[in-house]
Amino acid sequence: MTARPRAIRSTRLGDLAGMMLAGGIVLSATLTGCAAQPASGAGTQPEAPAAEATGTPAEELRLGYFANVTHAPALVGLEEGLIEDALGDTELSTQVFNAGPAAIEALSAGAIDATYIGPNPAINTFVASGGQSARIVAGAASGGAALVVQPGIESADDLAGTNLASPQLGNTQDVALRTWLGEEGYETSTSGGGDVTISPTENAQTLTLFQSGELDGAWLPEPWVSRLVVDAGAEVLVDEADLWEDGEFPTTVLLVRADFLAEHPETVRALVAGHVASVDWLAENPDAAADVINARLTADAGKGLSDAVIDRALEHVEFTFDPHADTFEQLLQDGVDAGTSKQGDIDGLFDLSALNAVLEDSGEESVSAASLGTE
Template identity: 70%
Template sequence: MMLAGCASASAESKDGDEVTEVRLGYFANVTHAPALIGLSEGLFEDALGDVDLSIEVFNAGPSAIEALSAGAIDATYIGPNPAINTFIQSGGASARVIAGATTGGAALVVRDGIAGANDLAGATIASPQLGNTQDVALRSWLAGEGYETSISGESDVTISPTENAQTLTLFQDGQLDGAWLPEPWVSRLVIEAGANVLVDEADLWPDGAFPTTVLLVRAEFAEEHPDVVDELLEGHINSVKWLDKNAEEAASVINGALEDATGKGLPDDVLDRALEHVTFSVDPHADAFQKLVENGTVAGTQKEGSIDGLFDLRALNALLEKDGEEPISAAGIGEE
């Protein structure tokens, strides 16, 4: 765990208790650029004031959810399906989505010789982790193409949950036929390993808009420390605004933050391609979440259940109203 913080003074919680730290998770992906910018530009630090910020880097959503559920982190940038999963499994008690972060930036890439869905029988396809957003998208898409998949046992197409960096190596070595990944890994496989895009996930959604990353907060922490959550949210909003206002500078700052997190930056052509396929917005696209619930059920990675109450956009909309901006809809599945 890496630490970034200010002084050791504290903020007061709803119950009068002091909180000295907020613990935030994120992934070293282009789809988590608002987190990268918020950290590298000091925007979270500015918004949190005297409350320290500690950060933890994850590879995929299920791992971040495990940490959130265990109380090891208080909030995380995460894909929508793990957020849905923890909410349903906990009966709505675990966490709340308080903002969107990123739209787009995920695709199925394949080796030469695979020209369509009919060529995938017997193939081995990677996803970042069982039950993460891209894993669910892959499994539900394959089901729609008539393939049976299983999380244990025989499948028409073998799905191999694999850490993203290892996926690149395995694909280059010819041990994988493809992968459904977020950016920048889609662009890395295309440019560095000669993969071809078989399915751009944007093509599966109305107007090409689908949520890739949201900001999720542990419900207990939000209840006990609403002021700190508001400050974290303010830093997040400022990060998204920074990305909008500094498009020309964004690539170099994102790359520096990726290098800080992983020890290695990205080639310019990879990063440029990745950024062409994502949009940064505080809108979580709540209207897409019922479809995501259906996808998770079809994929067999999630049990059936209600997501009523998953969103709490009241603080987000209060901050947007303060800036004279339009409110964001919770699509009837939460407070706004």
């Protein structure tokens, strides 16, 4: 895979980072999850930046996210009350999703107003709607994805005839796997078969199948990379960060329904202010982050992560409100080449005006939309 374009700006957290992403495109999927409400957590809580904008505040904001830590700005923002505080009188309700397609279906149906999600489903819904469905208003996480394999698989040459998993057909890691395999000379098919079989599989099941020897490997986001390495003896064959210039590529963004943004820009700016406060909290509280993340994971998924898994996962993800917009043309082309995306124009995908207004109020540097929308 050729080196990717360099992203504009990010917030490096040193030893801190976050975990899992499970994005996807609008394919068949079942909406699952439960409502979740903010609770108090550990650590020093920063004051959310001012959230002022013209427009009518919404009575309610319905926010989607996944119970994994590449969605840590959502997890921390809810657990520490940062997003709720920034929204003021607007009621916050939340929905936990297991996969990107379900979140996109909910967003498209008007069942939620915003969601944390992977870049490829955000691209796909924008292209499929002719630019009418949604806007990316901020980044959330960068990095934290890899191809892990059974011991004994030492290079791409060893993958012929193997069975590899991805989280969801057309999700961000699925596209990355198909793209990389194509560049290594392998043919794959979205309907199964090919030189290497790719089996879209729910992440927890991937761990079980890998442990039983029914899978040879998987391209996954954190914490599932670390789960397979720590709990199942997997080895990292490809760290996706090595395929992008400076190791920077988006794994999670904050996506808002376009109609909601048009009707309630003040509320969107408040959401973004809470999101920025959450990213700042993660940067300022590395020692407390794992506990707060695990507290939210336990509330949402019933169980947190072991210390070994979460520590390893946190070393491989960077939390940032920069969406790395200059990578999105490549991400679109990768999806087209993989057979999971349609070619289209993504000009207008980004509206970073609320983000940059919040950053300006805080005296921070603005973020670029890479000529793909409003700054």
